Amino acid sequence: MAYIGTKPTIGNFQICDPISVVNGQAAYTMQVGSVNVIPQSSSHMIVSLNGTIQKPGGTNPSFTVSGSTITFASNLATGDVIDFIQILGDVLDLGVPSDATVTTAKLASTSVTAAKLNNDIISGTTELASEPADTDEFLVSDAGTLKRIDYSLIKGGGITMADTFNLTSSASGSLTPISSNLARSARTGQGGINPGMTESSGIFTFPSTGVYYVTFTTSFQLNGDSRYIFITMQATTDNSNYSAVAETPTFIQQTSSNITYAMATCSSLIDVTDTSNVKVRFNVGPVNSSVTTRGGAQSETFMTFIRLGDT
Numbered sequence: 001m002a003y004i005g006t007k008p009t010i011g012n013f014q015i016c017d018p019i020s021v022v023n024g025q026a027a028y029t030m031q032v033g034s035v036n037v038i039p040q041s042s043s044h045m046i047v048s049l050n051g052t053i054q055k056p057g058g059t060n061p062s063f064t065v066s067g068s069t070i071t072f073a074s075n076l077a078t079g080d081v082i083d084f085i086q087i088l089g090d091v092l093d094l095g096v097p098s099d100a101t102v103t104t105a106k107l108a109s110t111s112v113t114a115a116k117l118n119n120d121i122i123s124g125t126t127e128l129a130s131e132p133a134d135t136d137e138f139l140v141s142d143a144g145t146l147k148r149i150d151y152s153l154i155k156g157g158g159i160t161m162a163d164t165f166n167l168t169s170s171a172s173g174s175l176t177p178i179s180s181n182l183a184r185s186a187r188t189g190q191g192g193i194n195p196g197m198t199e200s201s202g203i204f205t206f207p208s209t210g211v212y213y214v215t216f217t218t219s220f221q222l223n224g225d226s227r228y229i230f231i232t233m234q235a236t237t238d239n240s241n242y243s244a245v246a247e248t249p250t251f252i253q254q255t256s257s258n259i260t261y262a263m264a265t266c267s268s269l270i271d272v273t274d275t276s277n278v279k280v281r282f283n284v285g286p287v288n289s290s291v292t293t294r295g296g297a298q299s300e301t302f303m304t305f306i307r308l309g310d311t
Contacts, residue, residue: 013087013088014032014086015032015084016084024076025075025076026072026074026075027069027072029069030068030087031068036068039087040088042061042063045085047070049080050080050083134152137151160194161307162194162195163184163304163305164302165204165303165305166300166303167296168295172290172293174286174289175285175293178301179202185299187297187299203281204305205275211270211271211307211309211310213269214268214270214306215266218264218265220291220293220294222260222292224288229249229285229291230284231264232247232284233245233282235268235278236277236279247266248264252291282303
């Protein structure tokens, strides 16, 4: 590259601190600012002794270097003067670049490694081994503009809770509501997803807000006839007043003068906006009080709760 005027010099040029000659001594420690310095080699030095520039290398050099020690070819004597020692450094070494002088083009490919990146840089070198927190952030391109967005705003709802309760023993007549002998299903092979429903005296409380798919399935038996049996799912939004959100009728018409069975099911989507106030309960209302609502280990009568997504 051509220059107007003197061409700029490059290199890490340093003048060593003055060295006092010791009679009968050839080796001396080189320092700059009282800190030991190590030249690249003797060829990267200009040494003046008694007004004469010393030969740095080749055959019969005037001095050698090892680390920060310079050793002259012979012991120096009283009256000898080390005029100066100039260390040229690596003549291709630019030293410390000035601020804002290193451009992207000057960086070699793959020259910036993870070890040189701060932990707030997105590099992908650290694994996140669990679901992100709601406040964890992702980068998205919004019409070409790079923006960050919280995980809570983009995460999929998915099925985050699924739970089933069943009637553990049979009961006869009207059950308004079914208020006892209810327990989470636990037969071999049954399962759930983060089961979280709680029940007290037949009132079911949801573990979190969201839209839930709730089903109520019943099984009945009777040695006789029952013109109708209504099953009802009721919900409250104020933890006090309940109303029907799903209802299904069935009936039993005796067959062969023996115990006859029937079943019914109903379902509804429940919007749980407040877990303290939105709750559900389940009723059975037969016209014949001898109707038995079946319960037991086979989960003859059961309630299923599945959270579908956010409210």
